[in-house]
Amino acid sequence: MAIQQIDPGMAPYQILDVEGKLVGEMPDLSAERLLSLYRYMQLGRAFSNKIIALQRQGRATTFGSLVGQEATAVGLAAPLQPQDWLATSYRELISLMVKGLPLPTLIYAFRGFTPEHYPSEIHCLPIQIVIGTQMLHAVGLAMAAKISGDKTVAVGVCGDGATSEGDFNEALNFAGVFQAPVVLVVQNNGWAISVPRHKQSAAPTLAARGAGFGIPSVLVDGNDILAVYAVMQQAIERARAGQGPTLVETLTYRIGAHTTADDPTRYRSPEEVEAWRAKDPLTRFKRFLLSRDMFDEEQDRQLIAAVEEEINEAVSVAETMPPMAPDSFFDYTSASLSPRLQEQRADLLRYVETGQGE
């Protein structure tokens, strides 16, 4: 016998090449729907740039850019039905908007966060900062749906760095063993802060890791909105039909800094960033739409102006929402507070009032 690597056998699935030419099978989407996907992608980019500007003016908290990742964020959420669940990290904010989160609520999240502003009917979990845990939450929601016999599907999405966490591996294991109706998406943007993808796993692709858990997987070009949409639609419907989980790796790139607290010039080359800029997901999709006469440059300018206006209005609304009370998060941590948590709450309030505490 010969000990050898299992052939990953995967090239990223593509429908549009970098020039925006059709190289695969078009998903069944009306012209109106295609334009709406494009608008969401523009909204995502403008939103990201706006929050960074607000952070620089002291009007928003730390924020992670999503520029370059708009196709993955929009494509992973667009095929979901209203009753389906979505559990994301801090990087897929535009996915939440596609699922119905009002823009002012999302902007408010970068001034503070209180769950009462968060509509429960959109079936989105709050943004997860603790790396990888949302994958377990998605699998849990999917297992609950399966046990209660409804046709709800859950989507969990994390980054390439999250795949090294125990939680990610446990989520895949549970999903496989219990055949949960879940789609687990790894948004591989090349970096986990300053740690490159190749230091996360020796596996040739992150999608290839599904095999070890008995989960079918797909590698998709994450800067190709149509490919991400088509793959997600198929995986979601597979789950809904009782055929179990799917692991999806979307290959994309974080063009901006990890967050407003990061300086990526310290660990990666400008050449690498420029090479990925040339694969911009918005340019690619726009070229396709122009080639199909779905809109023209003038309409594009109008669309971008309308998106910017929508964001400015949402910022005004978010800035008139009352600031959250500093101790309000204790109200949402558990049904009743243990003595230790009550003590911590009192300590926090004392600190806020006097500037002194433990």
Ligand SMILES: Cc1ncc(C[n+]2csc(CCOP(=O)(O)OP(=O)(O)O)c2C)c(N)n1
């Ligand atoms: C459990 C845990 N460990 C460490 C961190 C600090 N941290 C925040 S973001 C990040 C990198 C995550 O990289 P990746 O999963 O690739 O997601 P990306 O930021 O690239 O979208 C780390 C280590 C954290 N938030 N949670």
Ligand SMILES: [Mg+2]
């Ligand atoms: Mg990453």
